[in-house]
Every structure is written in structure tokens, then in C-alpha cells.
Amino acid sequence: MRADLVVIGDRVRWSPTVEGTGIIEEVLPRKSVLARAAPPSRPLKEAARYKPAAETLEQQVIVANLDQVLVVFSVHNPTPNPLMLDRYLVACEAVELPMVVVVNKMDLLEEDEERDVLALYRRLGYDVHYTSAVALQGLEGLRAVLRGKLSVLAGPSGVGKSSLLNALWPLLQRKVGEISEARDRGKHTTVVSQLLQPDPDTYVADTPGMRQFRFWDIDPEQLDAFFPEMRPHIGKCRFSPCTHIHEPGCAVMVAVEQGEIDPLRYESYCRMFEHGF
Numbered sequence: 001m002r003a004d005l006v007v008i009g010d011r012v013r014w015s016p017t018v019e020g021t022g023i024i025e026e027v028l029p030r031k032s033v034l035a036r037a038a039p040p041s042r043p044l045k046e047a048a049r050y051k052p053a054a055e056t057l058e059q060q061v062i063v064a065n066l067d068q069v070l071v072v073f074s075v076h077n078p079t080p081n082p083l084m085l086d087r088y089l090v091a092c093e094a095v096e097l098p099m100v101v102v103v104n105k106m107d108l109l110e111e112d113e114e115r116d117v118l119a120l121y122r123r124l125g126y127d128v129h130y131t132s133a134v135a136l137q138g139l140e141g142l143r144a145v146l147r148g149k150l151s152v153l154a155g156p157s158g159v160g161k162s163s164l165l166n167a168l169w170p171l172l173q174r175k176v177g178e179i180s181e182a183r184d185r186g187k188h189t190t191v192v193s194q195l196l197q198p199d200p201d202t203y204v205a206d207t208p209g210m211r212q213f214r215f216w217d218i219d220p221e222q223l224d225a226f227f228p229e230m231r232p233h234i235g236k237c238r239f240s241p242c243t244h245i246h247e248p249g250c251a252v253m254v255a256v257e258q259g260e261i262d263p264l265r266y267e268s269y270c271r272m273f274e275h276g277f
Ligand code: GDP
Pocket: 104, 105, 106, 107, 108, 131, 132, 133, 134, 135, 156, 157, 158, 159, 160, 161, 162, 163, 164, 175, 176, 177, 178, 179, 182
């Protein structure tokens, strides 16, 4: 099974063979796992009609023993996609991984634009950092967040993940992609996952395919619990269980109408509930 393979972040028991090499004897239990769905191994046409069910999808572990996930977005080029951000957040809530939101390319912010991009997430209690890899802004704060931990940088291509790592630790010399190229989904560049160690006690997992990042065995009926602002309303609906989508007397829908829950977040909830993650 793929989940048994050694992945980035794994702690192993090994024995040395000749000098400098060794054999892995055992992968030690993982304290956390970040996984994604492996692509369905059936013809595309069939796959299009194929409704993924948790038990039939194959789990592909990307990183083990993570301390936190940094989800990087940019102010512009590309602009943030709240649904995508919510998917990452729900995934992290589901596996109980701390998560930090990074808003990069702050140098591209126009004067008349609000400075607190994605401020909604700060109100929800998430840590939001504002950076610019070009104008070298917000880097000390970001370095402090990363220090002493094993983190993964997630987020769409072209937002500046490699650039931020280079700005923080110039010796890393991560390859910086062109946006047009990064957006070309048809391109299948084979990228190998790497564990970077920019400081003696700091690790950053650089993994391809974080776009498909999703979590595993979540029951749609539990989805509400992974939206922190919904939690106080759960159990107060007229019906139980309540999907919070069409039932009369739904406390969550009342909270949306009264402005206690942001409509965009509620929309993300509905889309994830109906179409999966
Ligand atoms: P990644 O795909 O997330 O690793 O993004 P890259 O680091 O490859 O950056 C994609 C593009 O965005 C490159 O052309 C970078 O030069 C540019 N870029 C990265 N960070 C910034 C930033 O803070 N400001 C601006 N203006 N451009 C940036």
C-alpha cells in the first residue's frame, strides 16, 4: 500500500551498511499525516462520472510528522480564491494541524485597495501574515513562524512560495517559476519532494501537487465542525442531523442571515458538502 512508503518527514529506524549509507528497517509511527487522493486509476471518461467515495479512493501520503501548514496566497497574480483557501483550512482542521495563512506580493497592492486582504480569516482566529518576497516585507515574522518546526508551504502555483523561501534563505536558491508556465496545467513536470533544512532546527517540506491537497476520510455530516464559526450553532437546528443547506429552522442559516457567519464561508461549506473536497 502506498501509505506504507517512506515519505518526507518520516522518522525511521535504520542500520548503517558501508560508510555513509544505511538501510531503513522501520518507519516509526507518524504523529500526523498529510494526504491527498491519488488520481483514479480508470479511464478518464469513466472517471468523470465516477463519484469519489472515501473508501474507494487511494490515499497518498505527502508529508508525515508535520508541525504546521502555511497556506500561501498572493494579493494579485493570481488573486486569492477563498474556496481554495477554505479547502486547505478544513483539511487542516480535520487532521488537527495548525495552519498559518500567508498573503504574499503585498507590493502589488494598489493604493486604493484594502490592506487587510483576507482579514476575514484573522477574525476567525487564524494567523494571517502579510509578506512581499520582492519588497522584502514581513519576512522576519515569517521566519519566526517557521523556526524550529517542520512546515509545508501549500497554495496555488505562482503565489511566490519558492520566492519567499529564497528571500528568507538566499542560499536555498529555489527555482522560481514563470507564472504563465506555472498556470499551464497540462504540463507534467516531474518534481521530486524535498525536505529543506535552511536552519539547523528548521525544516520545510517542498512538495509538488499541493494543489490537490485534500484530507481523507471526512464524513460530510462532520463538515460543519471544521468551520470554527459554525461550531457554536451546531446542535441548535430544528432537525438533527441538519445539513444546514435546506432544512427549516436551521440555526446556521439564521447566523448567515444575521451576518454572524460570512456568506462566502457559508458558500464554501455548501460547495464542499455537495461536491466533496
Ligand atoms: P510558487 O509557484 O508559489 O513557488 O511561485 P514562485 O516563487 O515561482 O513565483 C512566481 C512568480 O511570482 C515569479 O515570477 C516571482 O518573481 C513572482 N513573485 C514572487 N513573490 C513575489 C512578490 O512578493 N511580489 C511580486 N511582485 N512578485 C512576486
